[in-house]
Amino acid sequence: MNDFYYKVIDLKETIYTNQTDQFPHLSSKGNMYVMVAIHIDANYIAMEPMKNGTEIQIITAYQNIVDKQKAVGMITKKHILDNECSEVFKKVIKTM
Numbered sequence: 001m002n003d004f005y006y007k008v009i010d011l012k013e014t015i016y017t018n019q020t021d022q023f024p025h026l027s028s029k030g031n032m033y034v035m036v037a038i039h040i041d042a043n044y045i046a047m048e049p050m051k052n053g054t055e056i057q058i059i060t061a062y063q064n065i066v067d068k069q070k071a072v073g074m075i076t077k078k079h080i081l082d083n084e085c086s087e088v089f090k091k092v093i094k095t096m
Helices: 055-071 087-095
Strands: 014-019 033-039 044-050 078-081
Parallel strands (some): 014 078
Antiparallel strands (some): 014 033, 033 044
């Protein structure tokens, strides 16, 4: 008798985000960083430019990405971060 054990990982309504390190050159619009987000269900990759890596810029970029997703009906229930984040950013994520 063979026993099989498995774990189901539900990726539905999941978003992954990551902020880039500083780029070596300033963009024509004054941006040095990018937030990248991937929504698994929609197979959607979003990028939002940031002028710097401050907390307010990260939160603003995240808000812009989430607003665009909500506008087309994408729902996010789980958010997986690649980087460390501040407590304020964690609270913002929980409210969206």
